[in-house]
Amino acid sequence: MAVLSLCAGAAPAQSADLVVYGDYVLTMVPDEPVLENGAVVVRDGAIIAVGSRQTIDEQYIGAEAIAGTHRVVMPGLVNGHTHTAMTLFRGMVDDLDLMTWLNKYVFPMEGRFVTPEFVRIGTELACWEMIRGGTTSFVDMYFYPDDIARVVDRCGLRAVVASPHIDYPSPGFSGWDDSFAAAVDFVKRWQGKHPRITPAFAPHAPYTVSPDHLRATVEKAAELDAIVSMHLAEAPSESAYIAENFATTPVRHVQGLGLYNQRLIAAHMVQLDPNDIALTAASGVGAIHNPTSNMKLGAGISPVPAMLNAGVNVGLGTDGAASNNDLDLWEEVRLAALLHKVQTGDPTAVPALQALTMATRMGAVAARLGDKVGQLKPGMRADLIQVQLNKTRQLPLYDVVSHLVYVTDSSDVVTTVVDGKLLMRDREVLTIDEAALRASVARKSDEIRSALAATDDAS
Template identity: 55%
Template sequence: MKIKAIVNSIAGICAGVFMSSCLIAEENSVTSRIENPPVDLIVYGDYVLTMENLDSANNGIIEKGAIAVSGGKIVAVGPASEIEISYDAIKTISGDGRILMPGLINGHTHSAMTLLRGFADDLPLMEWLQTYIFPMEGRFVDKEFVEIGMRLACLEMIKGGTTTFADMYFYPKTAVDTVDECGMRAIIGAPMIDFPSPGFGGWDDSMKAGVQFVQDMKAKAHPRITPAFAPHAPYTVSPEHLAEVLKAAKDEGVPILMHVAESPTEVEDIKNRYGKRPVTHVADIGMLDHPMAAAHVVHPDEDEIKMLAGSKIGAVHNPTSNMKLASGVAPVPAMIEAGVKVGLGTDGAASNNDLNMWEEMRMAALLHKVTSGDPTAMPAGDVLRMATSLGAAALDMEDDIGTLAVGKRADMIQLTVDRPHLTPLYNVISHLVYAANAADVVTNIIEGKVLMEDGKVTILDEASVIEAANKKASEIKAALAER
């Protein structure tokens, strides 16, 4: 009996010790859960390219890194080993064999013109516009056209790694609804032009509608969509009307989107009408003192580059469109050296013919090397900045996007590097500009929401988007056959 009592006593002591250990372990576990703040998402990358400190020893790259996201914002950036012991995530995305970087910023496009992709090629700018684009837009562009075309554009951009774009086209309210559905970030400009256009009889009603659009959007305060005024160009909008737009933009506190100095024809036209070059012309109206994304800016002279450098204007380079329409070669290296905020854009798919920002980066790098005769012109780092951090500055959005930093919006993409054309990998930045393409993008995250994962777009039904676009295109083909 004594032996049994001793055994029971020992068992009781052991059980007490065991229970005490379990309680301590549970307490430690609870403490651990309390100490680790929960986040919505942790995204990993074998290479995390923050686009900050590109001139540092590591070029802003964190090997085996990760980013924690909560409430649509970045809350931590660092080595994966530190992030994963500091945060508990609802969802994680692996970074094995992947580059994690900021989403690309398309600084100038006309998204719905995806429905006019390739229908009028190999023509001079003015003939292209006046003989084909304007007449066909007058016949076909309506709310349905814009909805179908913009949904197709958003699908293309999401798959290609674009997270933000600046758009100027007709029916901006429809554009906003479609962008909202697609989950992208955008600046949507209300179109304004002196002559009749889709939905408008002329300037007065387009200006009135533009003001109403901006005011309605401001009242909603959409987290991803910024309204803007979008007068077409100095050669299609009078100085008096541009001054009217500038006043309205200042009153409403919104940016302006406009084509400026795109072609030699425009330069001669503005000089003949007003006795000055296009950049000087808009400067004299006062437009350099207000945030504006000026598309193309192919033909500024040295004095105008100095004007732009000290202004609130961002210039958006569109190399493929400029080459295709023979508009010329923008002095981008000189503008960047002078301090101009230069972004990168695709223009519309009718003059490109795609919305592929990887192609624009490669074109920008190579175009300026061959035209200058200098192989060091437009190094890969500068070009990548134009598509990310510098592009954000050109749109006056650098406080929110363009780099992966704590406090910024969680807009980021992953590319796989486990592919023949990306093997071997010596320099991440060089690879992204000279070797990567849209098909290498496998993940697209905007405002912390995963829009594409493992190469599959989750926010849109790709098949139905393409079917609707082809159906609308059949109508346009029939009209072309009539011509």
């Protein structure tokens, strides 16, 4: 085709690193329809062109090409809130309320088992699952963030890695002072240093971090121009605590402390009143909706349609695998489309395209990555996936967007590209040694099982 275009007197074909074809290209650029028989061109990790197959073939020669028959090319998904290493606690305890789950199980388990090695293995397991499922960016909040960042560096994903600080003892720390000092140090060391890793502060929640400590976080985040990621307005118990102690809502509490002036990624955002929603919209705070986790912990249903109407940037998250119990963002997309229809009684609420927007373009903005990813257009970093659409259980196909939301599973993702680099080809993850990972997970989970059995025997 390049030769033909030369013969026709057109400009000579330009070189590219990678051309990804698709029977369908869903750019997620506002108001752009699904492009049939198209391609995305990548050079130096960035998207340099999106267009019809014919135009692209005339203008570019890719060093590598990925065929697109029966596939849609679209932006990779953005998981706006997770605790990756908790994959090692997947399914250990279920069907408990948030405070029992946190105080009786999660915090004690973390105190007992979470080490740098645990975090390396658990994070790698999470990254494997995310690459396989088409998630290309995630916002993490977990202990030993340097170890998380090194796994992210190796496996090729993009992440906001938030270093947790909390007023109570946590893995590696005795309380606030040392956990906050470590977070400041982490942010300073990683800020601006890695093309795919953005460090962040992670004050755990308004009910576990004092107002003074939240003010200190604001001060340092402003000084370092750093992202802040935190749990906010998750459950009724949090609202009750904040009302009793500060006579306000969780949102207005942290807003009053200055957090809404920072680049805040607020996870959950369930317990909101109209004032909270208006403040969130006005501030540009990213709100991450975690439907599975909120349902499983009985936290409530986030007022997502009201937030969207008010102009809040709403993203989607899986939360950790201990409360989900997987990192499959397609389930969150589907639930975002379903849950608010039944909550409002309006089946036109959160239509399929809007749900998908929350996992891509708008989710990227909410995760403070909107300048880099979430849309397929020239200038954006090349974070994209191919999803297969012709499996027998997907037939027939009338509407690509409908299928992506209501029919697609993580197993339908066939290609994952981040920053122009292939992380998965034809379902094979290229950057993680699956056999070695499985062996590590087996060893670590055997340790956990043995320790739990010993505790059970002793009690």
